[in-house]
Amino acid sequence: MESLSNRKKVLEQKPMNxxxxxxxxxxxxxxxxxxxxxxxxxxxxxxxxxxxxxxENWRGMHSLKRDEQGRERCTACGLCAxxxxxxxxxxxxxxxxxxxxxxxxxxxxAAVYEINMLRCIFCGLCEEACxxxxxxxxxxxxxxxxxxxxxxYGKDKLVEEPLKAQ
Amino acid sequence: MSDKVKVTIDGITVEVxxxxxxxxxxxQIGGDIVPPAMCYYSKLEGSGGKCRTCLVKVSKGSEKDPRxxxxxxxxxxxxxxxxxxxxxxxxxxxxxARKGVVEILLINHPLDCPVCDxxxxxxxxxxxxxxxxxxxxxxxxxxxxxxxxIGDKIQLHMTRCILCYRCVYxxxxxxxxxxxxxxxxxxxxxxxxxxxxxxxxxxxxxxxxVCPVGALTDKTFRFKNRVWFTKPVDAHRDCPTCSGKVxxxxxxxxxLRVTARKDQYGEVEEFICNTCRYxxxxxxxxxxxxxxxxxxxxxxxxxxxxxxxPLPVIKPNLALQAANKEEFERAIKN
Numbered sequence: 001m002e003s004l005s006n007r008k009k010v011l012e013q014k015p016m017n018x019x020x021x022x023x024x025x026x027x028x029x030x031x032x033x034x035x036x037x038x039x040x041x042x043x044x045x046x047x048x049x050x051x052x053x054x055x056e057n058w059r060g061m062h063s064l065k066r067d068e069q070g071r072e073r074c075t076a077c078g079l080c081a082x083x084x085x086x087x088x089x090x091x092x093x094x095x096x097x098x099x100x101x102x103x104x105x106x107x108x109x110a111a112v113y114e115i116n117m118l119r120c121i122f123c124g125l126c127e128e129a130c131x132x133x134x135x136x137x138x139x140x141x142x143x144x145x146x147x148x149x150x151x152x153y154g155k156d157k158l159v160e161e162p163l164k165a166q
Numbered sequence: 167m168s169d170k171v172k173v174t175i176d177g178i179t180v181e182v183x184x185x186x187x188x189x190x191x192x193x194q195i196g197g198d199i200v201p202p203a204m205c206y207y208s209k210l211e212g213s214g215g216k217c218r219t220c221l222v223k224v225s226k227g228s229e230k231d232p233r234x235x236x237x238x239x240x241x242x243x244x245x246x247x248x249x250x251x252x253x254x255x256x257x258x259x260x261x262x263a264r265k266g267v268v269e270i271l272l273i274n275h276p277l278d279c280p281v282c283d284x285x286x287x288x289x290x291x292x293x294x295x296x297x298x299x300x301x302x303x304x305x306x307x308x309x310x311x312x313x314x315x316i317g318d319k320i321q322l323h324m325t326r327c328i329l330c331y332r333c334v335y336x337x338x339x340x341x342x343x344x345x346x347x348x349x350x351x352x353x354x355x356x357x358x359x360x361x362x363x364x365x366x367x368x369x370x371x372x373x374x375x376v377c378p379v380g381a382l383t384d385k386t387f388r389f390k391n392r393v394w395f396t397k398p399v400d401a402h403r404d405c406p407t408c409s410g411k412v413x414x415x416x417x418x419x420x421x422l423r424v425t426a427r428k429d430q431y432g433e434v435e436e437f438i439c440n441t442c443r444y445x446x447x448x449x450x451x452x453x454x455x456x457x458x459x460x461x462x463x464x465x466x467x468x469x470x471x472x473x474x475x476p477l478p479v480i481k482p483n484l485a486l487q488a489a490n491k492e493e494f495e496r497a498i499k500n
Contacts, residue, residue: 077280078392082468093389108281108389131280 051140059122061139062115062153063160067105070163073134076110080126080135088119089126106132113158117142117151171248175199175222176256188241188252189220193431199254200431202264202293204271204378205330206242207433213335214242217328218267219293223260226251238263261297268298274309275379276325284380286393286465289432290328311356319385319444320374324356327381333357333373340369340437357381368407371443375426375434386444387415387423394465396422401452408439413458414449421447430461 019025045052054060065073076093094111096104103109120142126135145151170181175192176199182191190208192200201222206214214220220242224235229249238260241252254260272294279285311324334347334357349358374382396415403410415423424443426434446452460467 075280076389077285078395079280082392082394082465093391095389106278106281 059124059127059137061117061142062120062126062135062137062158063139064110064113064155064158065134065136066160066163069102071101071103071105072109072159073105073132074110074113075104075106075108075132075134076113077131079129079131083125083129084120085123085125086119086121088116088121090114110155113155115153115158117153118148171246171250173246173248173250173252175252176254182246184248185245187214188222188224188239188244188246188250189214191246192241192252192254201241201254202289202297203242203431204289204293204328205332207332207335207376208431209433209437210332210335210339210376213330213332215240216330217271219264219271219297221260221263221267223253223257224250225253225257264297265299268294269302271328272298272302273304274325275328276308276310278326282323282326282380283383283388283393284326284377287432288380289378309353314358315385316373316382317370319371319440321383321385321388322357323381323383324358325381326379327357328379329355329357330378332376332378333382336373336376336437337367337370340367340372368439368441369437371440372426372434372437374443375428375437378432384423384425384443386447390422391417394468396466397470398458398460398466400427400455400458402455403442403446403452405439405442408442409436410438410442411436412438412442412452414452414454419449421449421452427458 067073076091078091078093081087081089081091090112091110091114092112093108096107096109122137124137127137142151169184171184172179172181173188173191174180175188175195178195178199180191180195182194186194189201189203189206201220203214203220204217206217206220218240220240221238222241222244223238224244226232227235227250228247232249241254271290275290279288279291282288285291309325314322314324316322329348331348337347347358348355350356371384374384377383393415396417399414399416401412401414403412411427412424413427414421415425424438424446426436426438428434457470457472459472460470
């Protein structure tokens with residue numbers, strides 16, 4: 001039957017001649033290819049030390065944002081946890097006390113905010129659901145670890161660094 | 167001639183007792199044509215007529231006088247007449263007016279749903295979601311008040327109040343003496359107890375349930391959890407003061423909140439006493455009846471499954487099952 005693409009090549013199989021049976025030219029040819037690649041530009045990067053440039057819509061580790069005055073934006077409304085398809089987010093809310101106005105933006109804040117990075121599928125729905133622009137998946141790749149409990153990230157890992165005093 | 171009167175709402179005819187309001191006639195039909203109500207509460211005498219969300223158009227006054235009513239009417243306060251024809255969702259004029267009403271209700275209402283404990287079961291939230299516009303045109307400062315503690319169990323956020331007067335009627339009608347009222351007039355009016363006097367009546371907690379917004383909230387539940395993460399369960403107990411029929415809101419093993427049971431219009435079925443509401447927060451205090459049915463339009467029903475058996479993924483094939491069973495028996499025989 002005629003082939004559809006007409007690009008089929010029928011190989012002729014012949015018995016190997018003397019030089020081919022020696023295999024030495026073939027080994028030399030293979031080594032040549034290997035050595036040539038040693039001088040070519042590398043495609044891989046040394047990951048933890050060097051990082052690739054991420055695309056703009058890359059979704060990495062979550063960060064809980066602060067506002068211009070360095071107060072936490074999150075008000076523990078629970079919409080991120082509601083929208084999360086993997087149910088990775090949990091939180092416990094608390095009421096802001098007098099004198100904490102410079103720490104939290106609203107009268108309610110998340111006293112505990114935990115994301116289970118093993119459950120998280122980095123879909124970004126929490127980011128979309130947040131009415132306070134408090135959570136963004138703008139961090140790096142979540143690092144590997146040994147224990148399951150170490151993948152539950154609390155506020156210590158998620159909240160942005162406080163503003164530096166000027 | 168029967169003493170019932172005929173009224174047609176959005177093309178659906180219903181026979182009701184004379185003296186029924188249009189809103190209640192619509193509720194007898196049920197469905198989408200029921201006008202929303204923020205201030206009317208069927209259990210409270212004299213409520214209604216404040217919020218204007220239930221406006222309807224009367225296109226034919228009655229059989230005797232078929233002229234249409236000149237203006238939109240508040241359906242909770244207008245009684246039906248024989249042969250009346252009412253338009254609710256079929257009239258663009260009504261929908262437009264309702265949009266305006268929602269906008270006015272939202273003028274002074276803060277946008278703090280992420281903080282508010284009522285979010286998820288708030289009538290104003292539902293109403294503005296259905297009828298409102300996405301943006302406000304109001305440019306001025308919203309009125310703000312400080313939080314007030316009414317007793318040690320009720321928190322009043324006057325900022326969120328839409329002045330529906332439901333709580334005032336509740337306090338008037340359920341309790342023996344007047345303890346709770348509205349001070350000031352017009353734009354300056356505010357819900358208060360005189361000199362912030364604590365309410366110590368047994369049924370004062372019901373003002374939390376009747377409040378359509380988050381103005382009156384339960385302090386024992388304050389910021390404990392979001393409504394949609396809790397599981398509502400019907401329960402009852404022998405209570406000497408009230409019927410004892412309540413809804414418990416569970417989170418895990420813990421009862422976070424106790425409320426009265428609310429019907430499809432958000433109105434409580436039976437008022438409950440403060441002991442049931444605030445003090446009985448152990449599962450052992452209650453006889454559990456079963457999970458509460460929540461409309462699947464509500465956010466509270468998210469991740470709650472009513473059937474224990476999920477829908478089958480594969481069509482059950484009885485012939486195959488029989489064959490498998492035979493094969494299985496043959497396999498264990500050898």
